[in-house]
Amino acid sequence: MSNVKATVGRFEPRRTTRYTIGQVFRTIFLLATCVGIAALLVLLLDVLNEGATHLSWDFIRSYPSRFADRAGIWAALIGSIWVLSLTALFSFPLGIATAIWLEEYAPNSWLTRTIQMNIANLAAVPSIVYGILGLAVFVRWLEMGRSVLAGSLTLTLLILPVMIIAGQEAIRAVPTSIRLGSYALGATRWQTVRRQVLPMAMPGILTGTILALSRAVGETAPLIIIGALAFVPFVPDGPLDSFTVLPIQIFNWISRPQPEFHAIAAAGILVLLAVLLTFNLIAVLLRNRYSKKL
Amino acid sequence: MTAEPTLAPVSAPVIETQRLSVFYGATEAVKSVSIKVEPNQVVAFIGPSGCGKSTLLRCVNRMNDLVPGARIEGDVSFRGMNLYADGVDPIEVRRRIGMVFQKPNPFPKSIYENVAFGPRINGYRGDLEALVEKSLRHAALWEEVKDRLTVSALSLSGGQQQRLCIARALAIEPEVLLMDEPTSALDPIATQKIEELIYDLKQDYTILIVTHNMQQAARVSDETAFLYMGHLIEFGPTNQIFTNPAEERTEAYITGRFG
Ligand SMILES: Nc1ncnc2c1ncn2[C@@H]1O[C@H](COP(=O)(O)OP(=O)(O)OP(=O)(O)O)[C@@H](O)[C@H]1O
Ligand SMILES: [Mg+2]
Numbered sequence: 001m002s003n004v005k006a007t008v009g010r011f012e013p014r015r016t017t018r019y020t021i022g023q024v025f026r027t028i029f030l031l032a033t034c035v036g037i038a039a040l041l042v043l044l045l046d047v048l049n050e051g052a053t054h055l056s057w058d059f060i061r062s063y064p065s066r067f068a069d070r071a072g073i074w075a076a077l078i079g080s081i082w083v084l085s086l087t088a089l090f091s092f093p094l095g096i097a098t099a100i101w102l103e104e105y106a107p108n109s110w111l112t113r114t115i116q117m118n119i120a121n122l123a124a125v126p127s128i129v130y131g132i133l134g135l136a137v138f139v140r141w142l143e144m145g146r147s148v149l150a151g152s153l154t155l156t157l158l159i160l161p162v163m164i165i166a167g168q169e170a171i172r173a174v175p176t177s178i179r180l181g182s183y184a185l186g187a188t189r190w191q192t193v194r195r196q197v198l199p200m201a202m203p204g205i206l207t208g209t210i211l212a213l214s215r216a217v218g219e220t221a222p223l224i225i226i227g228a229l230a231f232v233p234f235v236p237d238g239p240l241d242s243f244t245v246l247p248i249q250i251f252n253w254i255s256r257p258q259p260e261f262h263a264i265a266a267a268g269i270l271v272l273l274a275v276l277l278t279f280n281l282i283a284v285l286l287r288n289r290y291s292k293k294l
Numbered sequence: 295m296t297a298e299p300t301l302a303p304v305s306a307p308v309i310e311t312q313r314l315s316v317f318y319g320a321t322e323a324v325k326s327v328s329i330k331v332e333p334n335q336v337v338a339f340i341g342p343s344g345c346g347k348s349t350l351l352r353c354v355n356r357m358n359d360l361v362p363g364a365r366i367e368g369d370v371s372f373r374g375m376n377l378y379a380d381g382v383d384p385i386e387v388r389r390r391i392g393m394v395f396q397k398p399n400p401f402p403k404s405i406y407e408n409v410a411f412g413p414r415i416n417g418y419r420g421d422l423e424a425l426v427e428k429s430l431r432h433a434a435l436w437e438e439v440k441d442r443l444t445v446s447a448l449s450l451s452g453g454q455q456q457r458l459c460i461a462r463a464l465a466i467e468p469e470v471l472l473m474d475e476p477t478s479a480l481d482p483i484a485t486q487k488i489e490e491l492i493y494d495l496k497q498d499y500t501i502l503i504v505t506h507n508m509q510q511a512a513r514v515s516d517e518t519a520f521l522y523m524g525h526l527i528e529f530g531p532t533n534q535i536f537t538n539p540a541e542e543r544t545e546a547y548i549t550g551r552f553g
Binding site: 108175177178180181182183184185186187188191195196200 | 385392415459466
């Protein structure tokens with residue numbers, strides 16, 4: 001007992017104060033979370049309220065029209081799916097390969113550090129700048145025209161830095177002890193990367209991919225610059241056809257004076273959200289498949 | 295390996311270092327160490343923390359190549375072949391000289407896949423299932439895991455994980471086994487199992503083991519090397535080192551007066 005008393009004398013536990021401070025922060029964090037969720041809910045309800053009644057199979061399957069009640073989103077939906085698929089196809093392998101090189105192969109030289117720093121800088125460049133680059137390089141110089149391909153390549157450039165950085169973080173999170181264990185068994189560098197590092201990093205890489213592609217699907221500015229059209233009464237048949245995407249179509253409707261068009265813009269937003277959700281779902285399913293193997 | 299050994303006498307040392315020094319940048323972690331390890335011997339490396347035991351061990355299977363800024367001087371040879379000669383492939387060195395780490399580091403895969411990984415990447419052509427079973431039996435783990443080879447290795451206890459890592463190292467049929475404090479994360483029962491295992495493995499392998507546990511060194515090893523601040527202070531038969539050390543510092547260390 002004397003021990004306990006001595007302790008009380010030298011320490012000043014102030015437990016009530018410490019618990020109170022803990023509670024205060026807990027409440028702050030909870031409130032912060034609520035702000036985000038509430039904003040999202042209001043947005044969703046507002047869009048649902050305005051657009052849900054216009055959402056029909058006809059709306060989805062119809063092409064744009066001067067008359068709001070006949071206008072549909074089919075061209076933009078298919079255009080978005082085209083652009084998103086090609087962007088994923090280009091950016092995923094490029095992003096992973098770059099991340100692997102930077103993390104597993106690159107020597108620790110000033111050149112590597114410079115590249116690294118520039119990738120971080122590129123991630124912060126406004127998207128409209130990528131549009132200008134895409135216009136100059138893909139549309140004009142490589143003569144791709146205002147095509148799906150030019151749009152996808154522009155978006156690939158746009159999201160590549162984010163993909164690379166996310167990939168690097170995921171690869172860096174794989175413990176060194178795993179790599180050493182693999183090397184100690186006589187594995188080559190590629191065998192170690194392929195069989196140990198990549199499987200462990202894959203969930204993280206996929207999360208980064210989801211975020212990057214979600215950004216790509218909502219991009220409007222760079223695609224307007226490279227000349228995605230606002231009025232496309234057809235769907236692209238191939239990567240060299242001209243196209244439009246959901247956000248451009250939505251923007252086009254919103255900027256018209258007639259309120260009927262505002263309502264179908266809301267319906268368009270719902271379609272956009274559905275596309276996003278589908279892509280995320282696919283990525284989450286892929287990620288879970290990988291995580292389960294561990 | 296390119297340089298095939300010329301017919302070496304049967305009792306040639308399996309591992310030999312000659313005036314081996316290791317530098318990390320400017321610091322010299324191992325200073326001119328010369329030792330000879332005969333076949334089927336267990337050699338214990340003891341010494342205070344930071345004296346260079348792990349560094350020395352890592353030179354023997356060229357794992358130090360992976361440490362940025364590490365550089366060696368002097369020679370390390372394996373059955374008469376200089377391991378650092380031009381044209382020696384570290385991949386082949388590591389297949390023939392296996393390693394077990396201080397902290398168990400199983401791959402986040404099934405128990406079976408952990409053991410099968412080494413043979414697979416080295417192009418093993420025989421019966422893989424039989425080899426996995428043999429390795430697990432050899433590491434005294436088979437009875438505990440034979441019914442759940444497909445579950446994740448991470449679900450094993452620490453001691454089981456370490457034995458799995460030993461099984462994994464044995465599966466590529468090395469000739470030498472390097473063990474860096476293999477029992478430092480384990481309870482006494484798991485430790486005892488691994489010590490018994492080392493005793494059995496001696497029939498087929500030459501073993502270099504780092505340990506901070508004096509009783510362990512005395513129990514499992516035939517020879518003991520005492521390192522201090524990068525220098526090899528004393529190297530000789532274990533019972534001599536522990537009962538009648540030649541050096542004052544060795545005695546001080548093993549009796550616990552410093553370190
Ligand atoms: N990767 C590294 N880079 C730079 N210095 C290192 C590195 N690894 C070890 N050292 C240094 O080399 C010396 C020897 O380290 P080593 O790990 O071989 O000691 P040890 O005897 O194994 O110690 P412990 O018993 O604590 O494991 C230490 O001074 C350490 O700081
Ligand atoms: Mg050590």
